[in-house]
Structure formats: C-alpha cells, structure tokens
Amino acid sequence: MSAIASTARPAPQTTQMLLVVLKARTFIALILVFAFFAFAAPNFLSTANMVIMSKHVALNAFLAIGMTFVIISGGIDLSVGSIVGLCGMVAGYLILNGIDIGLGWTMQYNTIEICLIVMVVGIAIGAVNGMLITKLNVAPFIATLGTLYVCRGAAMLFSDGRTFPNLSGNVEYGSDTFRLIGAGTWAGVPITIWMLIAVAVLAAYIAGRTPLGRYIYAVGGNERGAALSGVKVNRIKLFVYMFSGLCAALVGLIISSQLVAAHPATGQSFELNAIAAAVLGGTSMSGGRGRIGGTIVGAFVIGVLSDGLVMMGVSSFWQTVIKGLVIIAAVVVDQAQQKLQARVALQAEAGA
Amino acid sequence: MTVSLQIRGGTKVYPGTKALKGVDFDLHLGAVNVLVGENGAGKSTMMKVIAGVEQLTDGQVLIDGQPVQLNGPDDARRYGIGIVFQELNLFPNLTVAENIFMGRECTRAGIDINRGEQRARTRALMARLEQDIHPDTLLGDLRVGQQQIVEIAKSLARDARILILDEPTSALSATEVEILFRVIGDLRRQGVGIVYISHRLEELLRIGDHITVLRDGRITGARSMQGVDLDWIVRAMIGEASKDYAKATDHPFGNEVFRAEDICLSRPGGMAVDHVSLSLRAGEILGVYGLMGAGRSEFLECVIGRHRHATGRLFVEGRPLTARSISGRIAQGIALIPEDRKNDGLVQILSIRENMTLSSLGQVTTAGIHMNLGAERRRVGDFVKRLVVKIASMDNPVSSLSGGNQQKVVIGKALMTRPKVLLMDEPSRGIDIGAKAEVFRTMRDLAAQGLGIVFVTSDLEELMALSDRIIVMSNGRVTGRFERHDATETALVAASAKGHSLREPAA
Incomplete structure (x- = not known):
C-alpha cells in the first residue's frame, strides 16, 4: 500500500495543477476573450466602451445570479424575462399615471416607493412560481413556463402593447430621480454596477456563509435526503424563486430607467442568456453545484463576447452560432473536470 | 436430477469488500434450489453473476459442463436464464402485455407490433398463473404482489430453463404465495431449474429440494433438503462461533x-x-x-x-x-x-463536512444567518475523531468514502443534533x-x-x-x-x- 502511494505521489501533482486550471477555466476564457478583442477590435479598451459593456453584462448578471440559486436547488426559472418586461411596465405606469384610488384622487409615488412596489411585484411573481412548484407539485419547467406567458400577456395588457414613453418623472412627486438608476454614477461607476456588486456580494454571502445557502445546495443535491435531515425543503424552494423574481424586478427597473421608456416586449429570451451564464460559470443543471462568482464570470464571458463581436463587425447570425459553441464547449470541459475531481478525491480517500 | 449450471471458485470483489470468496455452487435442473444467508452474505451477488449482470473477478461459470462467459443479461438470456429481482424492473407507465414483451415484442415484419398476439399470449400466461389480470391494465395500477406475478410471467414468456426468484414472496399475500408455489411445482415438473431466495425459512423447508447456505461470501452448507430442519439452517447461517460483537458494558438504564x-x-x-x-x-x-x-x-x-x-x-x-x-x-x-x-x-454531491453538519447548522450559526465556518470545521473534526472516520480531507465529496465511513458520517450527522x-x-x-x-x-x-x-x-x-x-x-x-x-x-x-x-x- 505504501509502495503504491509513494510511486503514485508525483502523478497527483500534475493532476492537481490540471484541476486548478480546469476550475479556473471560465476565468481563463474571460481573460483570453478580453485579450483577443483588445487587439482585434479598435476602441475595445476605451473607458466609454468599458462602461457600456459593463452595463450590458450587468443586466444578464442580475438574472443569472437569481437563476443560479434556482438551478442549484434543482429547478429552473423560465419566467424571468417576462418578469423583467412586466416590472418595467409597472414602473412606467406608476410614473406616468400613479394609482387611481377612486373619487377622482390619484396616488403618486416617489422613486423609492416605485422601486419598492416593483420589487414586491417581482418577489410576488416568484412566490407564485414557488407555490405552484411546492404546493401544487407542478414541475418547475412547466410552472415557470406558465408564468412566462401570463406575465408577458399582462405586460401587454398594461398598455395595449404600446410603449410607455418619456419616463423622466415629475419633480413634484419626487419621481424625477428615476432616471438615475440607469444613468447615474457614483465615484465614477454607474449606479447599476454598484447595485450589481451589492446583489452579487449578498448572493455570495447567502451561498457560502448562511444555513439558507447550504440548504439550497442540499435540496438540489438530494431532496429526500435533505428533507430527512430536517431541511424545510418547501421554504428553500420558495426562497429561490422569490429571489429570482427580485433579481428580475431590478433588471426591469434598470432597463426602463436607462431607456426612459417601458416597452412590454422587453426581456424576451433573457432567461436563456441567464441560464447560459450560470452554466458557463459551472452551475450543474442537475442541481447541487454552482457558484455565484462563477456565474458572474460566465455572464462577463457572454457579454464581452457579444459586444466584442459587434465591434469587430461580425454578423449577428455568426454571433449566435459562436455563443452556442462556447456554451457547449464549457459543459464538455465541465464534465471532464467533474470526472477528474471525483477520481482525485477517490484516490485521496482510498489512501486515508 | 441433472446439474446444469455450476460456479467453480467464484470470487467477486467490489471496491472495499469481497462479496464472494471462492464459492462452488451447483444448480440442479428440475428442482428447487433454495439459497439462504443473512443480508450481505453474497446471495444477490451470486445470482447477479448467474444472470450476467455482474461478472466474476475470479473463477468460472459452467453450463452443461462448458465454461461460459456471461457478459451481460442478454448472454444469460440466450442460455435460458431468467431472473426476477427483489426490486422489480418494470415500467409502471406501460400495460401488462407491453411489460411482458418488452425488448422482444411480437412483430409483423420486425416493425409493426402485433398487439393481438401479445394480448393473447399474455392472457394464456395469466391463465397459467391463475391470475385475473387483464393484458391492457397499466402496470402501475396493479398491487405490488400482482406486479411480481407479471415479472414472473415475463420470465416464463421467455421459456426460461433456469429461473431465479430473489425473495419473490416478500410482497405477496398468502393466496398469491400459494399460487406461486403451484406454479413453481409445475415448472419443476417441466424440468426448469429454480433458484429460490428467501428469508422465510418455513417456505424454504416446504418447497426446497436442495439447499445452499451462504455466510460472508462463503458457502457454509450445501445438501439435499432431506433431513434439513430450522436448527440446521440457522446454525449454517450464523456459524458455530459467534462473531465478537460482545456486550462491552453493562450499565443501568435510566428513566x-x-x-x-x-x-x-x-x-x-x-x-x-x-x-x-x-x-x-x-x-x-x-x-x-x-x-x-x-x-x-x-x-x-x-x-x-x-x-x-x-x-x-x-x-x-x-x-x-x-x-x-x-x-x-x-x-x-x-x-x-x-x-x-x-x-x-x-447528499452525495456535497462534502463530508457539509453532510455532517446539515442537520445541526443552527449550532454554528449566529442570529440565524451567519455561519461560523471555523467552528463548523472544528465540530466536524471533533466528530471525525470521536467516531474514528477515516478520511483524507473533510472537503472531499462524501461519495468518495467507503460504505462504512459513509455510515459513520450519517451517524455523526445524527449525533450532532444532540438527540x-x-x-x-x-x-x-x-x-x-x-x-x-x-x-x-x-x-x-x-x-x-x-x-x-x-x-x-x-x-x-x-x-x-x-x-x-x-x-x-x-x-x-x-x-x-x-x-x-x-x-x-x-x-x-x-x-x-x-x-x-x-x-x-x-x-
């Protein structure tokens, strides 16, 4: 036994190195993509471009963070794109019209109140998803597909399919600051990015340092086992869909603020980009595995790739093809990493 | 009575355990060969070898005196070996007839399934088994006992020469058991070799012709059933010298x-x-x-x-x-x-540490939110030492451990809740x-x-x-x-x- 161990020792050194490289693959990919465009696309490294690009990435990153929790718990949330659209419309409606409370009176809201209401709407839709999945036992794919349609339809109904234009707000009501969400900066960095940092840090903290986060992983890894260990599985599932709804609501707010308008078709197919970012970042679709940091890097890879290709003048059709290939490659490499990791662990434990 | 299938020097090694240690087994045709032993004695492993599901690490399987290589269930089936596993391998979403002919459907020209013929043959099988089960019933709608009958019918439909029944009666009612025994009697008269595994010793005494007893992967008794009684079986199963689980302490009980x-x-x-x-x-x-x-x-x-x-x-x-x-x-x-x-x-995908503390995270958590990861590691380390769990690192996935060490992790998880x-x-x-x-x-x-x-x-x-x-x-x-x-x-x-x-x- 000892003879085997001593001869086998040098090999794991290289395996360990390979494992480190594989684990950091998304990050390495990001650096490579970045370096490539820095040479190939003029103005890629300009500050203006960085700001624009980070804003693009941020929108997907918000959704991807929420999606990561959902996927780790073993589910899927297809409704986020529609929640983005609906929440944008709610924000637009509140700014333009307020709420008619009858008798000729109308309630008007300031920016903070509008943000809170929109966030509650997003969380509530997430709660509906969670209820459908936990109480009525609807498969997550179907439940969120249903809310995808319902929310998109509801967004259209808000305005008969028209855009709410000119959401610059009203000083009297205190809603003129709404534009700052998308356009404002603090310390030279867009507010949107500050929000992303806050949400990402919160999510990473939940995932790594709270029992809630641990339970999300446990539920996704083995629901029955988690339940028998005393984990309140339904509450955990409810939380992940509500959190995902909240993330989508934030994106709805940001987009309508950036555009100073709300269009009911906003957010179409955003859910697919979010899933792609999570998977690219190493989240396992079968649940139980994934990291917030990985997801954010994944969102950056997708964002940098598409913006860079645009700047290089690559046709959008080719962009789509390339994006797909990158995702497939990421999953294939992920499989290799899992196999290697399992083998290394088995060897280590066999020697223990 | 003829011996048709033999295992000579059969050894099967799984990672971490030796399930079979050089067994010699004879399967007699036209007889009921009963097989007993405690859980983990190697009965199921031996049957899986015969059914081609598992391959011997060492030793050989002989059919009619010729060594054969059974590389999969299909090979075994070609030799006329059918097995009814303890866990049923059926499709609850398909009908009884579809289940019975799964993988070998009656077809016209190899494409179109001849449902009429399948139904007719299923009806004939059910009549033979004295069961009133309609061929078009969804399998999932049947009771477990009836499902077991369907599983047996499936082997019969293949004209099995050797039929292995792994604890077939555990889910059957008394009348269903009677019917099963009658069917077994019929098959025996037709020359089918039956291997019958059960924990119910009375059943074995009643229908067995030959008995083989396994203990810890070794055969500790093999003889004709004549003169065998309960005492003999229990002795062969457990052994003369009891293993040493001796009661170490005699302490007074509390309230x-x-x-x-x-x-x-x-x-x-x-x-x-x-x-x-x-x-x-x-x-x-x-x-x-x-x-x-x-x-x-x-x-x-x-x-x-x-x-x-x-x-x-x-x-x-x-x-x-x-x-x-x-x-x-x-x-x-x-x-x-x-x-x-x-x-x-x-939770196989999580680490040893995360599994151990899953039930008791509250004890290392402040204000219900903040986990103290250092305290968690110390607690896990403490229990790993107390329970003598052999691990290289508590951050390795729990699936990399042997069965015994995994069980200690589960025990640790339970004990951490201070039960x-x-x-x-x-x-x-x-x-x-x-x-x-x-x-x-x-x-x-x-x-x-x-x-x-x-x-x-x-x-x-x-x-x-x-x-x-x-x-x-x-x-x-x-x-x-x-x-x-x-x-x-x-x-x-x-x-x-x-x-x-x-x-x-x-x-």
Whole structure:
C-alpha cells in the first residue's frame, strides 16, 4: 500500500495543477476573450466602451445570479424575462399615471416607493412560481413556463402593447430621480454596477456563509435526503424563486430607467442568456453545484463576447452560432473536470 | 436430477469488500434450489453473476459442463436464464402485455407490433398463473404482489430453463404465495431449474429440494433438503462461533426516554404500521426484528415525521412530541439514520463536512444567518475523531468514502443534533465486517452515555448481540416482545412469520 502511494505521489501533482486550471477555466476564457478583442477590435479598451459593456453584462448578471440559486436547488426559472418586461411596465405606469384610488384622487409615488412596489411585484411573481412548484407539485419547467406567458400577456395588457414613453418623472412627486438608476454614477461607476456588486456580494454571502445557502445546495443535491435531515425543503424552494423574481424586478427597473421608456416586449429570451451564464460559470443543471462568482464570470464571458463581436463587425447570425459553441464547449470541459475531481478525491480517500 | 449450471471458485470483489470468496455452487435442473444467508452474505451477488449482470473477478461459470462467459443479461438470456429481482424492473407507465414483451415484442415484419398476439399470449400466461389480470391494465395500477406475478410471467414468456426468484414472496399475500408455489411445482415438473431466495425459512423447508447456505461470501452448507430442519439452517447461517460483537458494558438504564402509543400508518389496501406501541429507557438498545415489508422502517419514519398522515402519540422524556415536521422533531430530540444511505442518508454531491453538519447548522450559526465556518470545521473534526472516520480531507465529496465511513458520517450527522433517541434503520447494511464491529461499538458507547437507541435489523446475530430488549414485527403489527436473555432464534423467527405463514401458527 505504501509502495503504491509513494510511486503514485508525483502523478497527483500534475493532476492537481490540471484541476486548478480546469476550475479556473471560465476565468481563463474571460481573460483570453478580453485579450483577443483588445487587439482585434479598435476602441475595445476605451473607458466609454468599458462602461457600456459593463452595463450590458450587468443586466444578464442580475438574472443569472437569481437563476443560479434556482438551478442549484434543482429547478429552473423560465419566467424571468417576462418578469423583467412586466416590472418595467409597472414602473412606467406608476410614473406616468400613479394609482387611481377612486373619487377622482390619484396616488403618486416617489422613486423609492416605485422601486419598492416593483420589487414586491417581482418577489410576488416568484412566490407564485414557488407555490405552484411546492404546493401544487407542478414541475418547475412547466410552472415557470406558465408564468412566462401570463406575465408577458399582462405586460401587454398594461398598455395595449404600446410603449410607455418619456419616463423622466415629475419633480413634484419626487419621481424625477428615476432616471438615475440607469444613468447615474457614483465615484465614477454607474449606479447599476454598484447595485450589481451589492446583489452579487449578498448572493455570495447567502451561498457560502448562511444555513439558507447550504440548504439550497442540499435540496438540489438530494431532496429526500435533505428533507430527512430536517431541511424545510418547501421554504428553500420558495426562497429561490422569490429571489429570482427580485433579481428580475431590478433588471426591469434598470432597463426602463436607462431607456426612459417601458416597452412590454422587453426581456424576451433573457432567461436563456441567464441560464447560459450560470452554466458557463459551472452551475450543474442537475442541481447541487454552482457558484455565484462563477456565474458572474460566465455572464462577463457572454457579454464581452457579444459586444466584442459587434465591434469587430461580425454578423449577428455568426454571433449566435459562436455563443452556442462556447456554451457547449464549457459543459464538455465541465464534465471532464467533474470526472477528474471525483477520481482525485477517490484516490485521496482510498489512501486515508 | 441433472446439474446444469455450476460456479467453480467464484470470487467477486467490489471496491472495499469481497462479496464472494471462492464459492462452488451447483444448480440442479428440475428442482428447487433454495439459497439462504443473512443480508450481505453474497446471495444477490451470486445470482447477479448467474444472470450476467455482474461478472466474476475470479473463477468460472459452467453450463452443461462448458465454461461460459456471461457478459451481460442478454448472454444469460440466450442460455435460458431468467431472473426476477427483489426490486422489480418494470415500467409502471406501460400495460401488462407491453411489460411482458418488452425488448422482444411480437412483430409483423420486425416493425409493426402485433398487439393481438401479445394480448393473447399474455392472457394464456395469466391463465397459467391463475391470475385475473387483464393484458391492457397499466402496470402501475396493479398491487405490488400482482406486479411480481407479471415479472414472473415475463420470465416464463421467455421459456426460461433456469429461473431465479430473489425473495419473490416478500410482497405477496398468502393466496398469491400459494399460487406461486403451484406454479413453481409445475415448472419443476417441466424440468426448469429454480433458484429460490428467501428469508422465510418455513417456505424454504416446504418447497426446497436442495439447499445452499451462504455466510460472508462463503458457502457454509450445501445438501439435499432431506433431513434439513430450522436448527440446521440457522446454525449454517450464523456459524458455530459467534462473531465478537460482545456486550462491552453493562450499565443501568435510566428513566423512560421515549414512548410510542398506537402508531398507525395506512397504505393502499391495509396498514403499513398497525397500532405499534413501545417504550424505551435511557441507555437501552431496543432491537426491532422482522422480515422485509414488516413495517419496521415505516414505523421509524412515522416517528421522525416523514408521514404526515400517521396517527398515534409520541413522547420524549414524558413530554408529548408536538412537532409535526421533521425539523421540529429533530429539535425535540429524535434523530434517524435511514436504511437507504445513498438516497435518504446523504447528499452525495456535497462534502463530508457539509453532510455532517446539515442537520445541526443552527449550532454554528449566529442570529440565524451567519455561519461560523471555523467552528463548523472544528465540530466536524471533533466528530471525525470521536467516531474514528477515516478520511483524507473533510472537503472531499462524501461519495468518495467507503460504505462504512459513509455510515459513520450519517451517524455523526445524527449525533450532532444532540438527540435523546436515536433511530437506526439497518445500520450495518452494505458495510464490511470491520466497519460493522466499529458501528456496533459506537452504538454501545452511545447507549452507555445515556442515549436511547431503537435499531431495526434483519440480522439475527446482530439482533441478539446488541439488543437489551427485542420487538418483532410482522405485517405492521408487533408480534413478539422479548427480553434479551429469554429470546431464542427459533422464537424470533416464528414471531416474524406470524400473519405471513401459510398455515397460521397457533401461538
């Protein structure tokens, strides 16, 4: 036994190195993509471009963070794109019209109140998803597909399919600051990015340092086992869909603020980009595995790739093809990493 | 009678354990070859080898005297070997006829399935098995016993020359067992070689022609059934010299720590747990013995709160157990070590550390939010040392451990919740002898520290060695209560067969 161990020792050194490289693959990919465009696309490294690009990435990153929790718990949330659209419309409606409370009176809201209401709407839709999945036992794919349609339809109904234009707000009501969400900066960095940092840090903290986060992983890894260990599985599932709804609501707010308008078709197919970012970042679709940091890097890879290709003048059709290939490659490499990791662990434990 | 299939020097090694150690087995045609042994003795492994599901590490299989290589179930099927596994391999979403002809459908020109013929042949098979099951019934709509009949019909449809039945009666009612025995008799007369595995020794005595006893991967007895009695079987199963699980400490028991009154759990067509009452004192180990499906695991699941519709009253240290949820019951001092380690006990994808603390994260958490990862590591390290878990790193996935070490992780998880009552469902299943002894020593130590332990086992030797008191369950009911010193193996076996037995025993 000892003879085997001593001869086998040098090999794991290289395996360990390979494992480190594989684990950091998304990050390495990001650096490579970045370096490539820095040479190939003029103005890629300009500050203006960085700001624009980070804003693009941020929108997907918000959704991807929420999606990561959902996927780790073993589910899927297809409704986020529609929640983005609906929440944008709610924000637009509140700014333009307020709420008619009858008798000729109308309630008007300031920016903070509008943000809170929109966030509650997003969380509530997430709660509906969670209820459908936990109480009525609807498969997550179907439940969120249903809310995808319902929310998109509801967004259209808000305005008969028209855009709410000119959401610059009203000083009297205190809603003129709404534009700052998308356009404002603090310390030279867009507010949107500050929000992303806050949400990402919160999510990473939940995932790594709270029992809630641990339970999300446990539920996704083995629901029955988690339940028998005393984990309140339904509450955990409810939380992940509500959190995902909240993330989508934030994106709805940001987009309508950036555009100073709300269009009911906003957010179409955003859910697919979010899933792609999570998977690219190493989240396992079968649940139980994934990291917030990985997801954010994944969102950056997708964002940098598409913006860079645009700047290089690559046709959008080719962009789509390339994006797909990158995702497939990421999953294939992920499989290799899992196999290697399992083998290394088995060897280590066999020697223990 | 002819010997048609032989295993010579059969050895099968799994990572970590040796399931078969040089066995020589003869399968007689036109006879019922019964196979007995405790859980983990190697019966199922040997049958899987014959059915081509597993391949021998060493040794060979001979059919009609010729060595053969069975590389898969298809190879075995070509030699006319059919097997009915303990776990049914059927499709609940398909009809009975579709199940029976799965993979070998009656077709016209190899494309179009001839449903009419399949139906007719299924009807003929069912008539032969005296079952009133319509060929178009969805399999999922049948009772488990009927599903077992379908599984047997499936092997019959293939004209099996050798038919292996792995615990076929565990889910059958008395009348269904009678029918099965008649069918077995027919098949035997037609020259089919039958291998019959069962824990119900009475059944074996009744229908067996040849008996083979396995213990720890070795054959400890093989003879014709003439002159075999229960005592001989039990001796061959358990061995003359008992393994050393010796009761290390004799400590006084404390006050009553747990009581269950009238626990009932209904299931389709009967009661899984039928008015079970028991009480347990601090420091006591209560063994629950019974056959598969006797309701033992279900009882433990009722106590931990897995079945919301279970009825009855539970008390911990005299106070009623008010919580309905599993987490609530854990908080009130109950902990369960489930039978199915892989699916119920552990989250395979998570690390050893994360598995161990899953039930007790509250103890390392401030304000319900912030986990102290350092304190978590220290706690895990502490329990790893106490339970002598052999690991290289607590951050490796739990799936990389051997069965015995995985079980210790599950035990650690339960103990971290500081339970007053520990429920252990088959704690020694699927772990090797050395690890078993360590698990048992741990159980003794815990009892000596004042923990009350209820443990379920199908292993008589384990039961006798560890229990301070014994309860026997059968068909969801308690059919026997014994003190350790006045329990005999024969009495236990008799009690475990009550309500199952073909002739209802007088007692």
